[in-house]
Structures are given as C-alpha cells and as structure tokens.
Amino acid sequence: MNKLLPVALLIAASTTFTSAHAQFFGGDDQARRQIVELREEMSARLEASSRGQLELANQNELLRGEVAGLRGQIEVLLHEIESLKQRQRDFYVDLDERISRVEGGGVIPGTAGVPAATAGDPAAESDTYESALNLLKEGRPGDSLEAFKAFLAAYPRSSFLPGANFWAGNAALQAQEVVAARSYFNTVITTWPEDPIAPDAMLGLANSLRLMGEARSEQDTLRRIVERYPDSSAAQVARQRITAQ
Numbered sequence: 374m375n376k377l378l379p380v381a382l383l384i385a386a387s388t389t390f391t392s393a394h395a396q397f398f399g400g401d402d403q404a405r406r407q408i409v410e411l412r413e414e415m416s417a418r419l420e421a422s423s424r425g426q427l428e429l430a431n432q433n434e435l436l437r438g439e440v441a442g443l444r445g446q447i448e449v450l451l452h453e454i455e456s457l458k459q460r461q462r463d464f465y466v467d468l469d470e471r472i473s474r475v476e477g478g479g480v481i482p483g484t485a486g487v488p489a490a491t492a493g494d495p496a497a498e499s500d501t502y503e504s505a506l507n508l509l510k511e512g513r514p515g516d517s518l519e520a521f522k523a524f525l526a527a528y529p530r531s532s533f534l535p536g537a538n539f540w541a542g543n544a545a546l547q548a549q550e551v552v553a554a555r556s557y558f559n560t561v562i563t564t565w566p567e568d569p570i571a572p573d574a575m576l577g578l579a580n581s582l583r584l585m586g587e588a589r590s591e592q593d594t595l596r597r598i599v600e601r602y603p604d605s606s607a608a609q610v611a612r613q614r615i616t617a618q
C-alpha cells in the first residue's frame with residue numbers, strides 16, 4: 374500500500390499538470406485571437422482615417438482652386454468696372470465736343486457717311502440724347518432704354534447714332550432685356566465698325582451672350598475684340614476674361 378502511494382501522487386500531479394497546460398495554452402490562443410482582432414480593428418480604423426484625410430485634402434485642394442478662380446474673376450470684373458468708368462468719362466468728354474461741333478455746324482470726326490442732323494433743332498437733339506444718358510446714370514435703365522428708342526426714331530440720321538445704339542444696348546442689358554441689348558450692340562459693330570465705341574459695343578455683345586448662356590459665342594466674340602481692336606481697353610478686358618476661363 375505504501376509503495377502505491379508515490380505512484381498515485383505522480384498520476385495526480387501529471388493530471389494536474391496536463392490540465393494546467395491545457396488551460397495555459399488554451400488561454401494563450403484566445404489572447405492571440407484577441408490581439409489579432411484588435412490589430413485588424415485598429416488597421417481598419419487607420420485605413421478609414423487615412424481615406425477621410427485623403428478626401429479632406431482633395432476637397433481642400435478643390436476649394437483652393439475654386440477660390441483662386443473666383444479671385445481671378447473678381448479681378449477681371451473690377452478691372453472691367455474701372456475700364457467702363459474710364460470709358461464713360463472719356464465718352465462724356467467726347468460728347469461735349471460733339472455737342473459743341475453740332476452747335477457750331479461742324480462735321481464730327483468718326484462719323485463719316487453720317488451727316489450731322491440739319492432738320493430740326495440740333496440743340497434739342499443733343500439735349501434729348503443727354504437726357505437719355507442721364508437716365509442711365511441715375512440708375513433708371515428701363516426709362517433710359519425708352520428714351521433712346523424715342524431718340525433713334527426721332528433722329529434717324531443723327532451723328533449720335535453709334536453712341537445712341539451703344540447706350541441703348543447698355544440700358545437694355547441692365548434692364549435684363551438681353552435679346553434687345555444684343556441687337557443694339559450688333560448694330561454698332563456692323564454699321565460703324567471703325568467708330569471708337571465699336572470695341573466697347575463688341576464687349577457689350579460678349580456680355581449679352583454670356584447672360585444668354587452662349588459661352589462659345591461669348592469666347593469667339595472676346596477673341597474677335599482682341600483681333601480687331603488689339604490696342605483698345607476693351608481688348609485688355611477681353612484678354613483677361615479669355616485667360617480666366
């Protein structure tokens with residue numbers, strides 16, 4: 374009996390070791406699985422975060438491009454506004470000279486083939502023209518357009534016809550009568566292509582085409598300005614708008 378005791382103890386110890394071994398390695402496998410799962414989860418999170426950062430970077434790049442484009446358009450518009458103001462000032466100076474020459478009975482340069490009005494009162498003609506312009510300056514484009522229509526009907530042989538059609542086009546454009554604006558600008562371009570106001574009329578035509586959604590025709594018109602009147606202020610604006618597209 375005493376001899377069998379060590380054997381029994383050895384068997385019990387062996388059984389205990391086997392159970393502990395199984396528990397130890399079984400627990401190690403579970404821990405490994407948990408580590409693998411944690412790694413996979415972390416890897417998925419990192420990948421999702423990387424994708425999000427990449428998308429955010431792409432969006433930021435797109436926004437930078439859009440902002441740069443808007444800045445370019447703003448600069449073009451500001452330059453165009455300043456150019457228009459300068460052209461208006463120059464035109465009013467020229468208008469005063471024309472009125473003086475009409476009152477003096479002289480021939481107005483730049484209006485070859487268009488004789489000065491002899492019927493009626495030249496002073497009344499110039500006053501009517503200037504009144505239509507003043508309506509536009511006062512921010513009343515609809516009234517100005519009607520006044521220019523009346524002027525064109527009353528003075529069909531006026532020396533102011535190029536300017537009257539040009540400013541009628543601008544008044545129509547501001548009154549959102551875009552089709553009428555295009556017609557007035559085209560009249561200036563086709564009838565008086567050598568008049569100093571023709572480049573500005575062509576720029577007005579480009580603006581009309583833009584509002585009508587005719588982008589290709591607008592670009593063609595801008596290029597024609599540069600080709601026909603390369604030294605004009607309208608050509609400077611046209612070049613900037615072509616580059617900004």
